Amino acid sequence: MDNFTYYTPTRYIFGRGAEEQAGKLAASLGWKKTLILYGGGSAVRSGLLEKVKKALAAEGVETIEFGGIKPNPTDDRVYEGINLVRQSGIDSLLAVGGGSVIDTAKAIACGVPYEGDFWDFYCGKKIVEKALPVGVVLTIPAAGSEGSGNSVITRLDGHIKLSLRTVAALRPLFSCMNPVLIFTPPPYQTACGICDMMIHIMERYFSPTKDVEVTDRLAEGLLKAIIDQAHLVMENPEDYEARANIMWSGTLAHNGLCGCGRREDWASHFIEHEISAAYPQVAHGAGLAVVVPAWMDYVAGKKPAKVAQFGRRVFGIDIEDEHRAASKAVEMLQQFFKSIGLPTKMDELPIDEKIDIEQLVAHLHANKGAVIGGYIGLSADDTRAIYRKMF
Amino acid sequence: MDNFTYYTPTRYIFGRGAEEQAGKLAASLGWKKTLILYGGGSAVRSGLLEKVKKALAAEGVETIEFGGIKPNPTDDRVYEGINLVRQSGIDSLLAVGGGSVIDTAKAIACGVPYEGDFWDFYCGKKIVEKALPVGVVLTIPAAGSEGSGNSVITRLDGHIKLSLRTVAALRPLFSCMNPVLIFTPPPYQTACGICDMMIHIMERYFSPTKDVEVTDRLAEGLLKAIIDQAHLVMENPEDYEARANIMWSGTLAHNGLCGCGRREDWASHFIEHEISAAYPQVAHGAGLAVVVPAWMDYVAGKKPAKVAQFGRRVFGIDIEDEHRAASKAVEMLQQFFKSIGLPTKMDELPIDEKIDIEQLVAHLHANKGAVIGGYIGLSADDTRAIYRKMF
Numbered sequence: 001m002d003n004f005t006y007y008t009p010t011r012y013i014f015g016r017g018a019e020e021q022a023g024k025l026a027a028s029l030g031w032k033k034t035l036i037l038y039g040g041g042s043a044v045r046s047g048l049l050e051k052v053k054k055a056l057a058a059e060g061v062e063t064i065e066f067g068g069i070k071p072n073p074t075d076d077r078v079y080e081g082i083n084l085v086r087q088s089g090i091d092s093l094l095a096v097g098g099g100s101v102i103d104t105a106k107a108i109a110c111g112v113p114y115e116g117d118f119w120d121f122y123c124g125k126k127i128v129e130k131a132l133p134v135g136v137v138l139t140i141p142a143a144g145s146e147g148s149g150n151s152v153i154t155r156l157d158g159h160i161k162l163s164l165r166t167v168a169a170l171r172p173l174f175s176c177m178n179p180v181l182i183f184t185p186p187p188y189q190t191a192c193g194i195c196d197m198m199i200h201i202m203e204r205y206f207s208p209t210k211d212v213e214v215t216d217r218l219a220e221g222l223l224k225a226i227i228d229q230a231h232l233v234m235e236n237p238e239d240y241e242a243r244a245n246i247m248w249s250g251t252l253a254h255n256g257l258c259g260c261g262r263r264e265d266w267a268s269h270f271i272e273h274e275i276s277a278a279y280p281q282v283a284h285g286a287g288l289a290v291v292v293p294a295w296m297d298y299v300a301g302k303k304p305a306k307v308a309q310f311g312r313r314v315f316g317i318d319i320e321d322e323h324r325a326a327s328k329a330v331e332m333l334q335q336f337f338k339s340i341g342l343p344t345k346m347d348e349l350p351i352d353e354k355i356d357i358e359q360l361v362a363h364l365h366a367n368k369g370a371v372i373g374g375y376i377g378l379s380a381d382d383t384r385a386i387y388r389k390m391f
Numbered sequence: 392m393d394n395f396t397y398y399t400p401t402r403y404i405f406g407r408g409a410e411e412q413a414g415k416l417a418a419s420l421g422w423k424k425t426l427i428l429y430g431g432g433s434a435v436r437s438g439l440l441e442k443v444k445k446a447l448a449a450e451g452v453e454t455i456e457f458g459g460i461k462p463n464p465t466d467d468r469v470y471e472g473i474n475l476v477r478q479s480g481i482d483s484l485l486a487v488g489g490g491s492v493i494d495t496a497k498a499i500a501c502g503v504p505y506e507g508d509f510w511d512f513y514c515g516k517k518i519v520e521k522a523l524p525v526g527v528v529l530t531i532p533a534a535g536s537e538g539s540g541n542s543v544i545t546r547l548d549g550h551i552k553l554s555l556r557t558v559a560a561l562r563p564l565f566s567c568m569n570p571v572l573i574f575t576p577p578p579y580q581t582a583c584g585i586c587d588m589m590i591h592i593m594e595r596y597f598s599p600t601k602d603v604e605v606t607d608r609l610a611e612g613l614l615k616a617i618i619d620q621a622h623l624v625m626e627n628p629e630d631y632e633a634r635a636n637i638m639w640s641g642t643l644a645h646n647g648l649c650g651c652g653r654r655e656d657w658a659s660h661f662i663e664h665e666i667s668a669a670y671p672q673v674a675h676g677a678g679l680a681v682v683v684p685a686w687m688d689y690v691a692g693k694k695p696a697k698v699a700q701f702g703r704r705v706f707g708i709d710i711e712d713e714h715r716a717a718s719k720a721v722e723m724l725q726q727f728f729k730s731i732g733l734p735t736k737m738d739e740l741p742i743d744e745k746i747d748i749e750q751l752v753a754h755l756h757a758n759k760g761a762v763i764g765g766y767i768g769l770s771a772d773d774t775r776a777i778y779r780k781m782f
Contacts, residue, residue: 001570001635003406008399014652015394179392211632214616214640221612225605241602244392248651249605257648260639261405 001212001261007167008255010147011174014248018176019048019137022094023055025174029133031092033062035085037105039069039097043139048181052096052137064088072280073100073107075155078118081108085132094135095172098193099143099152102136106151106170109134122153122162128169136175141182141247142193142285144200144254146175154277160367161277163269177251179244183237190237191340192285194230197250198223199288201258203269206299206306206375209262219258220313222249227314227336234340267373268295271383274360274367279351289342290349293334294389300326303376346390357387392603392652398558399646401538402565405639409567410439410528413485414446416565420524422483424453426476428496430460430488434530439572443487443528455479463671464491464498466546469509472499476523485526486563489584490534490543493527497542497561500525513544513553519560527566532573532638533584533676535591535645537566545668551758552668554660568642570635574628581628582731583676585621588641589614590679592649594660597690597697597766600653610649611704613640618705618727625731658764659686662774665751665758670742680733681740684725685780690767691717697766737781748778 013021026034034056036049043049044067053063066084069077084090085108095105109131111118120126136146145151149166164170185193205219226249232242252258272287300307304326311317311329319325334344343349361384364372371377378386404412417425425447427440434440435458444454457475460468475481476499486496500522502509511517527537536542540557555561576584596610617640623633643649663678691698695717702708702720710716725735734740752775755763762768769777 001406001632001639003409005402005404007402011396011398013396015392018394211636213619214613214636214643217612217616218609218643221608222605225608229604241392244652245602245605248392252605252609261635 002209002263004261005167006256006260008147008171009168009173010171010255012147012177012251013174014177014244016178016180018178019052019181020055022052022135022137022174022176023057023059023061025176026056026061026092026094026135027059029092029173031061031133033064033088033090034092034094035081035088035090035108036063036065037069037081037093037095037097037101038065038067039101042184043067043096046184048137048139049096052094056094063094064090069097069101069104071100071283072154072161072276073104075119075153077104078107078111078153082111082118085112090132092133092135094137096137096139098138098140099145102134102143102145102172103151103153105134106131106145106164107153108132110170119155122155122164128164128166131169134170134172136172137181138175138177138247139181140185140189140193141250142196144197144250146172146177147251147255150254152273154280159277161273162367163273175251177247179240179247182243182247187234187237187341188286189283190233191230191342192283192289193250194226194233194246194285194340195289195337195342196285197246197253198226199268199292200253202292202310203265204259204262205310206265207262208374208376212262215258215260215262216309220310222252222258223314225249230340263374265374267375267378267383268292270364270368270372271295271386274364275349278360278363279349281350286343286349289337289344290346290390291386293330293337293344294386296333297327297330297389298382298386299376300330306375357384360387393600393654395652396558397647397651399538399562400559400564401562401646403538403568403642404565405568406635407569407571409569410443410572411446413443413526413528413565413567414448414450414452416567417447417452417483417485417526418450420483420564422452422524424455424479424481425483425485426472426479426481426499427454427456428460428472428484428486428488428492429456429458430492433575434458434487437575439528439530440487443485447485454485455481460488460492460495462491462674463545463552463667464495466510466544468495469498469502469544473502473509476503481523483524483526485528487528487530489529489531490536493525493534493536493563494542494544496525497522497536497555498544499523501561510546513555519555519557522560525561525563527563528572529566529568529638530572531576531580531584532641533587535588535641537563537568538642538646541645543664545671550668552664553758554664566642568638570631570638573634573638578625578628578732579677580674581624582621582733583674584641585617585624585637585676585731586680586728586733587676588637588644589617590659590683591644593683593701594656595650595653596701597656598653599765599767603653606649606651606653607700611701613643613649614705616640621731654765656765658766658769658774659683661755661759661763662686662777665755666740669751669754670740672741677734677740680728680735681737681781682777684721684728684735685777687724688718688721689773689777689780691721694767748775751778
C-alpha cells in the first residue's frame with residue numbers, strides 16, 4: 001500500500017427534500033451573493049431552480065443566474081463566468097446540475113482569485129491555492145464532481161479536454177442529493193452516468209500497487225451494487241430506492257475512497273477524452289463504454305491477473321485459468337453495457353465522419369505524455385492498437 | 392434508504408512516517424499550546440512521544456504532557472484534564488494512542504468550553520456545540536475514534552459506561568496513521584482490535600432499513616478484507632501491508648461510511664459495555680467476541696434473513712435454507728474469532744466472580760432504555776436470554 005492523504009470535507013445532505021436545505025447551508029457558510037449555475041432548461045421547467053432560489057432568498061442570500069452550460073463544458077463559458085463574478089461582487093457559487101455544471105463552477109471558482117489565465121491550472125502550469133466556495137444541488141449522478149476536487153474543461157481552441165485534480169481546494173463544501181431529482185433523465189443518459197461511475201471505480205481498481213485488499217474489496221462491492229441496481233433503474237426510472245443507491249455510488253466512486261493507498265490508471269479516461277473532445281456529440285459515458293472493453297481486452301493480453309480478479313469477484317466468473325477468466329470478464333462487461341442500452345463499438349457512437357485514429361493518438365500523447373496509464377504503461381503503439389480494437 | 396447527512400472532515404495522513412507530519416498539521420491549524428495525551432509507557436519507551444513533541448516544537452507549538460490514560464477510560468482523568476487545560480492556556484489536544492486516549496481527549500475537548508459537567512453530553516442532557524480541536528497519532532487500530540465524532544467514557548461512580556455521538560463537533564481534524572507504529576501490540580490486543588472494528592461494521596450492517604445495497608456491499612467488502620488480512624497479521628505481526636489494510640479498515644469501519652442511509656443496531660455494543668464496565672479487566676474487543684455470536688444466534692431465530700445474507704456474502708456459505716444458512720454464519724464467525732485467539736464464551740473471559748446476569752440486564756436497560764437494538768428491538772427478556780447464551 002502506498003502512503004496517502006485522504007481528506008473529503010464535503011457535507012453530503014442526502015434524501016428527499018435535500019435541495020431545500022441549500023439556503024440554510026449557504027447562510028451557515030456566510031454566503032451573501034451567490035452565482036447559481038445550471039445547464040439546459042430542465043432545471044427551469046421542473047421548478048427546481050425557482051425552489052433553490054427561494055431557499056437562498058429565505059436566508060437572505062442574493063442570487064444571480066448563469067444558465068445554458070452544455071455537456072462537455074467549454075472554456076468560453078468559464079471566462080464569461082469569471083468576468084460576471086468579478087463585476088458583481090459574488091462571493092460563492094452554487095451548481096444546480098450534473099458534472100458539466102459543477103465542473104464549470106469549479107473552473108470559475110479557481111479562476112476568479114487568480115490573476116492569470118484559469119487554464120494554467122488545467123494544463124499543469126499552476127497549482128490551485130485559492131478558490132471561491134462551491135456548493136452543489138445534484139441532478140445527474142455520473143461525474144462524481146459533487147464529491148471530488150476535480151474538474152474537466154474543454155478548450156475550444158484546439159479541442160483540448162483536460163482534467164484538473166485538487167486534494168481539497170475545489171471540493172464542494174456541500175452537496176444536496178435528492179434521488180427524486182434524478183427520476184427524469186432519459187434512459188440513455190442514465191446508462192451513460194452508470195457507465196461513467198463504474199469506470200471511475202475501475203480506473204482506481206486497475207492499479208499496479210499490490211496489497212490493497214481493503215480498497216479492492218470496496219471497489220468490487222460498489223461495482224456489484226451498481227450493476228445490481230442499474231437493472232432496477234432501467235426497468236423503473238422512478239424506483240426511488242434504486243436511484244438512491246446509484247446516486248450515492250456515483251459519489252463514492254469518485255470522492256477518492258477507492259483510490260486510497262494506490263497508484264491509479266486513468267488511461268481509459270484519457271483515451272475517451274480525445275473522442276468526446278473531437279466529437280462533442282459523444283456523451284462521455286457512452287464513449288467510455290466503447291473504450292473500456294477495448295482497453296481491458298488489450299491489457300489482459302499483457303497482464304491478466306487483475307482483470308481475472310475483477311471478473312471473478314464482480315461477475316462471479318468461476319474459471320481458474322487467468323487468461324480465460326480475463327477474456328470472460330471483458331465479455332461480461334460488454335454484455336452488461338449492452339443490457340442497459342449502451343454502445344460498445346465505435347460504429348455505434350453518433351459519429352458521421354471517418355475517424356482519424358492517428359490524430360486521436362497524436363493528440364492524446366501530446367496532451368498526456370509519451371506513456372499513459374498505471375496498471376500498465378501505454379505508448380502510442382499501444383493506444384493505437386486500443387483505438388483499433390474499438391471498431 | 393433513509394435520508395442522511397454524511398460529513399467527515401478529518402484529514403488522514405496514512406503511511407510510513409505519518410507521525411512526523413503532526414507538527415506541520417498543528418501549526419497549519421494555528422495551534423500554539425497543545426496537550427499531548429497518551430496511555431501507558433509504550434509511547435515513551437518506543438520514542439514516539441519524544442518524536443511527536445519534537446515535530447511540534449520544530450513548528451513552534453508548545454506542549455504539555457498528560458499520560459497514564461488506561462483502557463476503558465474513566466471520568467476522573469477527564470475532570471483532571473479539563474482543569475489542567477483551563478489553567479494552562481492550552482488551545483488544542485493531540486492524542487497519541489488508541490481509542491481510550493482519543494476518547495479522553497474528546498471528552499476534555501468538549502468539557503473545557505462548557506460551564507456545566509461534561510457528563511451532561513454523555514448522558515444525553517446536552518448537545519456538544521463547541522469543542523477544542525483534537526488531532527491524533529494512532530497506535531492501536533480498533534476503536535475507530537481517529538475518524539469518528541464519538542467517544543466512550545466510564546463514570547466511576549456506579550460504573551456507567553456511556554457513548555457520545557456527534558456528527559462533526561468531536562471529529563479529529565487530523566489523524567496520522569503509520570502502520571509501523573502498530574507492529575508492537577501483543578497478539579491478543581491485535582485480535583481484540585480486529586474484533587472491535589468488525590463489530591463496528593456489523594452494528595451498521597444489521598439494520599431494519601431495506602434497499603441499502605451500496606452500504607451492504609461496502610460493509611461486506613470491508614469484513615472480507617479484514618478477515619483475510621487478520622490471518623496474515625496474526626502470523627506475522629510485522630507484515631506492513633497486512634497491518635496497513637487492517638489499520639485503514641478500522642477507520643472506515645467507524646467513520647460513518649457503513650451507516651449512511653440506514654438505522655443502525657448497537658445492541659451488542661450496549662450489551663458488552665455492561666460487561667467491561669462491571670469487569671474492567673475485560674477488553675472491549677474480547678467482550679464483543681463473546682457477545683456478538685450469542686446476539687446473532689438469538690436474532691437469527693427471530694429474523695434470519697440478514698444473518699443468512701451475511702453468511703453467504705462474507706463467509707461464502709452456500710446453503711439455500713435461510714435458518715440453516717444463518718446458523719452456519721454464527722458458527723463461522725465463532726470459528727474465525729477462535730482462529731485469531733479470541734474467547735467466544737463468558738467463562739473464557741478473565742472474570743473470577745460469579746456473574747450476576749440480572750444486574751447486567753437491569754443496568755443495561757436503566758442506561759439504554761426498555762428496548763435496545765435496531766435490527767430487532769430487544770427487551771429485558773431478550774437481553775437476559777442473550778447473556779445466558781454466552782455461557
